[in-house]
Amino acid sequence: MSNALKIYSFPLSGHSHRVILFASLAGIAYEIINLDLANGEHKKQPYLSINPAGQVPAIVDGTTAIADSNAILVYLARKYAPTFLPEDPVNEAEVQKYLSLAAGEIAFGPAAARLINVFNADLDREFTHTIAAQALTKLETSLTGKDFLVGNKPSIADVAIYSYVAHAPEGDISLEPYPNVRRLLKNIEALHGFIPFKATKVGLAA
The missing domain is CATH 3.40.30.10 (Glutaredoxin)
Structure with a gap:
């Protein structure tokens, strides 16, 4: 190796x-x-x-x-x-938008909410849930009629948002109101080479 x-x-x-x-x-x-x-x-x-x-x-x-x-x-x-990073300017900009979402609202929303439950982080639970709802609503709207976030094919945008969104329930954030998001997660999980993110004992069984 x-x-x-x-x-x-x-x-x-x-x-x-x-x-x-x-x-x-x-x-x-x-x-x-x-x-x-x-x-x-x-x-x-x-x-x-x-x-x-x-x-x-x-x-x-x-x-x-x-x-x-x-x-x-x-x-x-x-x-x-x-193939995971589009070369045309419009789609490349779209990928960057989701990388920013991953580093911003997803990090301060579902990821931070998970930190509270999994690592006892001293964070504002209500704030993290508010930001998570904003992030998930953006994703839900963006995914209308699409299988993936950009160009309707897998890109690093999908990879960037996957881990913390898929494990949002570990922060007591339900994905039930977001069918398009749940469909995206299943599409990512169906890709060849997919490997899951280790679940904790909080919120997810495996």
Whole structure:
């Protein structure tokens, strides 16, 4: 596995999962290196030389090190699986819109709500649920008559939103009001190479 893409991860991190998921969907050979976050391995050397921000995920691809899950998706798609990143300006802009949604309202909504339940994070539950509803409503509306978010075919946009949206129930956020979103999740899960995000004992059984 010495020549494989190295993915520095944490099993309960949705940001890490989106990178692993994409590598699997794209057929990229990879090696997962799980960091011991409880003991602060991500805040120490040698990991800080890979990602000075001390966060997961990060990748090492040969001599190239990249952090930030969305940046990693762009890099991997452009290098290894260009069909997941449209080249035409309109659809490429659409992908960027959903990457921003993943980094914004999804991170501060369903992802943050999950942090409260799974990691006892000291966050405002009501605020996270309000933001989650906004994000899920945007996705629901965008998916009217579509199987995937951009160009009606899989892209890194779908990968970016999947992990935390699929696990929104772990933050006590129901997906029942969003049939289009639930259909998208099933479409992603049906893709060759799909691997699930590890469920916790909160909200989801498996």
